[in-house]
Amino acid sequence: xxxxxxLLLVVAVAAVFGSLVPQAxxxxxxxxxxxREHPLQAAIYETLGLxxxxxxxxxxxxxxLLLVSLVSCLIPRTRGTLRGLRRRPPAQGVQELETLKHFxxxxxxxxxxxxxxxSRRVLRRRRFRVAREDGVLAADKGRAREAGSLLxxxxxxxxxxxxxxxxxxxxxxxxxxxxxxxxxxxxxSYDLPPAExxxxxxxxxxxxxVRVLEFDADYHPNGVPRGxxxxxxxxxxxxxxxxxxxEVNEPLEYEGVKMxxxxxxxxxxxxxxxxxxxxxxxxxVFVTDDPSDLxxxxxxxxxxxxxxxxxxxxxxxxxxxxxxxxxxxxxEARDPFLFFQAYRGNxxxxxxxxxxxxxxxxxxxxxGGGIALGETARLxxxxxxxxPELREYTQFQVKxxxxxxxxxxxxxxxxxxxxxxxxxxxxxxxxRAVPDGARTRLQVGGFALQRRSAFDEEFRRLVRELVR
Amino acid sequence: VSDVGLTTFSNLAFGVALVLYLxxxxxxxxxxxxxxxxxxxxxxxxxxxxxxxxxASVVARGLAAGRVPWGNLYExxxxxGLLVVAVYLLVVExxxxxxxxxxxxLGVAVLAMAGATLLYTPPGxxxxxxxxxxxxxxxxxxxxxxxxxxxxxxxxxxxxxxxRRERRTVPEPARVPALVGAGAQAGPAxxxxxxxxxxxAEPEEGVSQRxxxxxxxxxxxRTAYRTIAFAFPIWTFAVIAGAIWAEEAWGRYWGWDPxxxxxxxxxxxxxxxxxxRATVGWRGTRAAILAxxxxxxxxxxxxxxxxxxxxxxxxAGVQ
Numbered sequence: 032x033x034x035x036x037x038l039l040l041v042v043a044v045a046a047v048f049g050s051l052v053p054q055a056x057x058x059x060x061x062x063x064x065x066x067r068e069h070p071l072q073a074a075i076y077e078t079l080g081l082x083x084x085x086x087x088x089x090x091x092x093x094x095x096l097l098l099v100s101l102v103s104c105l106i107p108r109t110r111g112t113l114r115g116l117r118r119r120p121p122a123q124g125v126q127e128l129e130t131l132k133h134f135x136x137x138x139x140x141x142x143x144x145x146x147x148x149x150s151r152r153v154l155r156r157r158r159f160r161v162a163r164e165d166g167v168l169a170a171d172k173g174r175a176r177e178a179g180s181l182l183x184x185x186x187x188x189x190x191x192x193x194x195x196x197x198x199x200x201x202x203x204x205x206x207x208x209x210x211x212x213x214x215x216x217x218x219x220s221y222d223l224p225p226a227e228x229x230x231x232x233x234x235x236x237x238x239x240x241v242r243v244l245e246f247d248a249d250y251h252p253n254g255v256p257r258g259x260x261x262x263x264x265x266x267x268x269x270x271x272x273x274x275x276x277x278e279v280n281e282p283l284e285y286e287g288v289k290m291x292x293x294x295x296x297x298x299x300x301x302x303x304x305x306x307x308x309x310x311x312x313x314x315x316v317f318v319t320d321d322p323s324d325l326x327x328x329x330x331x332x333x334x335x336x337x338x339x340x341x342x343x344x345x346x347x348x349x350x351x352x353x354x355x356x357x358x359x360x361x362x363e364a365r366d367p368f369l370f371f372q373a374y375r376g377n378x379x380x381x382x383x384x385x386x387x388x389x390x391x392x393x394x395x396x397x398x399g400g401g402i403a404l405g406e407t408a409r410l411x412x413x414x415x416x417x418x419p420e421l422r423e424y425t426q427f428q429v430k431x432x433x434x435x436x437x438x439x440x441x442x443x444x445x446x447x448x449x450x451x452x453x454x455x456x457x458x459x460x461x462x463r464a465v466p467d468g469a470r471t472r473l474q475v476g477g478f479a480l481q482r483r484s485a486f487d488e489e490f491r492r493l494v495r496e497l498v499r
Numbered sequence: 500v501s502d503v504g505l506t507t508f509s510n511l512a513f514g515v516a517l518v519l520y521l522x523x524x525x526x527x528x529x530x531x532x533x534x535x536x537x538x539x540x541x542x543x544x545x546x547x548x549x550x551x552x553x554x555a556s557v558v559a560r561g562l563a564a565g566r567v568p569w570g571n572l573y574e575x576x577x578x579x580g581l582l583v584v585a586v587y588l589l590v591v592e593x594x595x596x597x598x599x600x601x602x603x604x605l606g607v608a609v610l611a612m613a614g615a616t617l618l619y620t621p622p623g624x625x626x627x628x629x630x631x632x633x634x635x636x637x638x639x640x641x642x643x644x645x646x647x648x649x650x651x652x653x654x655x656x657x658x659x660x661x662x663r664r665e666r667r668t669v670p671e672p673a674r675v676p677a678l679v680g681a682g683a684q685a686g687p688a689x690x691x692x693x694x695x696x697x698x699x700a701e702p703e704e705g706v707s708q709r710x711x712x713x714x715x716x717x718x719x720x721r722t723a724y725r726t727i728a729f730a731f732p733i734w735t736f737a738v739i740a741g742a743i744w745a746e747e748a749w750g751r752y753w754g755w756d757p758x759x760x761x762x763x764x765x766x767x768x769x770x771x772x773x774x775x776r777a778t779v780g781w782r783g784t785r786a787a788i789l790a791x792x793x794x795x796x797x798x799x800x801x802x803x804x805x806x807x808x809x810x811x812x813x814x815a816g817v818q
Contacts, residue, residue: 036774036781043767050760050808057754085755194753203750251624258627279627280748291750428750438752442739449735453728453773484721 032104038097045093049084052076056083098191105184112177119162120169120459128461128476132483133490136474137498143464146471150462153496159460166464173457176481182448190441197434202227206241206290209298209314209424213242213266216288216429225429237286240266246295246425250362259292261425277427287431294322294426297329297348299369299418306413310335314422317348318387325360328370332389334378341378342397343389344416346371367404369418373397456481458489462497473498505563506622512556513577517612519549520584520605527602531712539598546588546605553581564622569638570629572805573618579801580611582646591650595722599713603653614802633744640737641762645797647730648769652794654723655787662716662784720787724776727790731769738762757808761800768793 053061062082066073080087128134139146143166150168154161159170204225208214218225218233227233242264249257258279265273265285277283282291298314317331328347335342347370351361377393384390398410407417460477475494479486526542529535557578561568569578587604591597625634713719741762746752753759772789775781 032774033778033781036771036778039767039774040771043764043771046755046760046763046767049755050757050804054755057756253623255624256627257624258630280631280633280744282747282750289750291748293750430750435746435752439743442742446732446735446739449732453732 035097035100035104038093038100042090042093042097045084045090048081049090052081052084054082054084098188101184101188105181105188108177109181109185112174112181115174115177120160120171121162128463128474131461131476132478133486134474134476135490135494135498136472137494138467138470138472139498140470143466143471146464146473147462150464150473150497153493154460154462157493159458168460168462170460170462171458172460173455173481175451176455176457177452179448179451179453179455183445183452184448186441186444186448190438190445193434193437193441195434196437197228197432199228199230201430201432201434202231202236203428203430205293206427206429207316207424208241208243208427209316210243210246210422212314212424213240215240221429222426231431237288239272239285239288241290241427242266243425246423248295248362248423254360254362259295259425261292261427263290277425287433289430289432291428291430292425293428296424296426297350297364297367298422298424299331299346299348299367300420300422301333301344301346301369302417302419303333303335303344304415304417305338310337314420314424316386316424317346325362326355326358328355330387332387334380334389336378336380338414340375342414343374343378343394344371345374345389348421350421364421367418367421368401369403370399370401371408371416372399373410456486458486460493502563505559509556509559509563509622512552512559513612513616516549516553516556517609519545519552520609520612523549524602524605524609527598527605531599531602534712542601543588543592546584546601549605550581550584550588553577553584557581560622564624566625567635567638569642570625570634571618571620572801573615573620575638575642576611576615576618576801578642579645579649580608580615582642583611583649584608586643586646587650591722591726595718597654597714597718597722600650600653600657600722603657604650607649607653628748631744631748633740633747637737637740637744640733640740644730644734644737645801647726647733648765648794648797651723651726651730652791654719654726655790655794657713658716658719658723659784659787661713661719664713665716720783723787723790727769727772731773734762734766734769738766757804758800761796761804765793765796765800768796 053065055062062073065076076082080089084090139149147163147166147168151161151163154168154170157172159172160174161168161170163169202225204221205223206214206220207222214220216237216239218227218236244262244264247260247262249259251257261277263275263277263283264271265275265283273285275283277290277292279292282289284290296319297317299317300312300314302312303310311333315331315333317329319325319327319329321327328349331346331348333344333346335344349355349361349368349370351363351365352368353365354361374389374391374394375397376395379390379393382390400408402408402416402418404418404421407415409415457480458477459479460475463474463476465472465474475490475497477486477490479489523542523545526538526545530539530542557568557574560574564570568574583604587601591604592601714722741759742752745754745759768789772786772793775786775789
């Protein structure tokens with residue numbers, strides 16, 4: 032057990048590093064800046080796996096060793112406990128009853144047999160386990176302590192099994208859906224390829240569709256957000272099977288797949304025409320560089336590869352230009368305004384690139400300007416840009432974790448085991464009947480392994496009942 | 500949308516409670532040093548008065564904000580201080596006569612409240628992520644667990660102090676427990692087969708005079724153990740409830756967020772303490788040091804994780 036104890040502390044110390052060193056998966060920007068400013072330190076951290084502590088070989092090693100040590104402790108303990116359940120309380124130690132921590136004697140009327148029968152009833156009523164062996168009762172109580180402790184530890188193991196099972200057969204991904212749009216739960220339609228477990232295959236996605244009817248962000252007058260809600264419909268084929276809401280703290284679950292309200296943003300509908308012919312139309316997703324400062328414009332890009340030379344538009348959206356002027360956050364759309372800067376040349380679309388940026392290496396600056404909602408800007412060469420509508424988009428975290436039920440059940444079992452493991456105490460008691468003429472002398476001895484001060488009182492009460 | 504009157508009252512009551520606690524603390528320490536019964540009675544009265552005023556401050560704060568009064572760090576720290584005093588006065592002091600710890604319990608509350616004034620945030624609404632019934636369940640368990648661990652730490656520190664003192668005055672053999680009948684144990688002596696309080700053997704008479712004014716080390720140790728053993732399931736529950744909430748709010752039950760890391764470290768360290776008490780060679784001083792390390796992790800989680808390290812749990816409300 033000492034080994035397990037030390038390993039437990041090693042895991043704790045190891046976990047600490049992950050909270051002090053920025054982690055690549057949760058704080059990539061901090062990791063990058065460390066690389067820029069202290070390359071040597073960053074290289075050392077990288078070698079030691081400190082940028083991904085919880086996935087590093089040494090963290091894994093520490094907890095695998097802990098598990099091995101835990102199991103090797105638990106198996107013999109469990110076997111011992113099961114054997115002890117069948118065995119009757121041992122009558123050993125009875126020779127030196129008088130030397131036990133607690134000892135009392137008294138005289139009761141009647142024969143030894145009767146006295147022992149009566150004592151056995153008293154002890155049984157007090158929920159002691161009683162065995163009788165030539166003139167002696169051996170009793171014990173408090174096996175819940177060991178049983179609870181075993182339940183706690185086995186449940187802890189089971190919880191880890193649940194974690195591994197859930198991760199292996201589950202996935203997590205992000206999905207962006209514009210109001211009025213529909214998104215299908217398939218591998219390819221996630222924003223980035225979803226993180227899928229080792230045993231999860233792409234074909235295990237449920238392929239139901241989600242239509243976002245409306246997104247609504249609600250704020251207190253002082254600008255503190257009150258709530259974010261997406262109203263959605265779930266479709267199987269073309270049939271609506273479910274209508275519901277996705278809210279912060281209230282995910283929507285369908286077929287084991289949970290959708291969480293993660294983010295939102297603006298998606299202006301932008302139409303580009305040349306000589307009256309529609310080249311591009313539809314809402315495009317705009318992003319903000321700093322979600323904590325909503326007074327700054329949202330940015331987006333429209334790429335027009337069909338024009339010769341190719342044209343790319345860099346756009347800046349002010350949902351509420353007046354709020355922006357005073358530096359206040361733009362929380363809702365009031366006379367939205369769209370700035371654009373057009374570039375001409377080669378978009379270099381043959382190389383992979385972000386949908387939110389232009390690769391300006393093959394481009395030169397062309398025209399720029401701004402349009403309010405419902406307006407159209409005319410560029411040389413018969414190109415027209417219009418801004419007929421402003422919508423919002425919503426962003427979901429989508430995940431499946433089949434281990435959740437097992438994890439929750441084990442966590443509850445852990446708590447249930449913890450209570451007797453900490454609060455019950457093991458007590459042993461022997462009653463010896465010595466014939467004394469027509470009467471019987473009862474000798475009672477016992478001890479408690481835990482909570483001894485409480486046993487003082489219990490023993491006194493028991494003796495009073497036994498020797499009445 | 501906060502009621503100005505209620506806010507003013509809450510802040511005023513907070514200050515009054517702080518002063519009352521301070522007076523009570525001085526009284527308890529005076530009693531510890533000079534054993535004047537009336538001083539203890541007065542100190543207790545001040546402590547109870549402080550508790551009442553503090554509770555009124557918290558209630559007014561909740562009414563002013565129109566929500567439960569534990570939505571940011573100021574409120575959290577204030578609540579933990581309140582719970583430390585409440586549990587001490589209403590439970591610990593009643594169950595065990597340990598007035599010696601009173602000054603320390605109040606001292607912790609005074610420190611917590613003084614710290615809270617530095618973190619003062621006007622009452623306001625909650626951000627959506629906090630707006631869940633889990634705020635009641637998870638945070639209440641975390642606050643109660645923290646308060647109980649704090650009290651456990653006070654007794655642990657007093658135990659360490661007292662055990663050194665006793666070691667200097669009591670010859671070693673007097674502390675060997677009389678565990679007759681231990682031969683009756685079946686199987687290997689491991690795990691919870693071992694008694695939790697071997698050091699419980701009563702010290703010899705005559706030693707008590709030289710022991711100083713604190714309760715015997717064995718009593719302090721037992722009280723520390725009981726308090727921590729009471730806190731541990733509550734903390735376990737707080738972590739589990741937090742995981743359930745995280746699953747609802749963030750879509751994952753565990754993500755090694757700094758807050759999660761440090762509550763895990765706290766949990767593991769106290770689990771280590773509970774095991775250490777049943778492990779030969781770890782019992783006593785080493786176990787006590789583990790309990791103190793657990794408390795350091797707890798305080799780190801409240802202070803440093805909230806104010807220095809940023810994570811998903813950035814609800815301190817401090818700019």
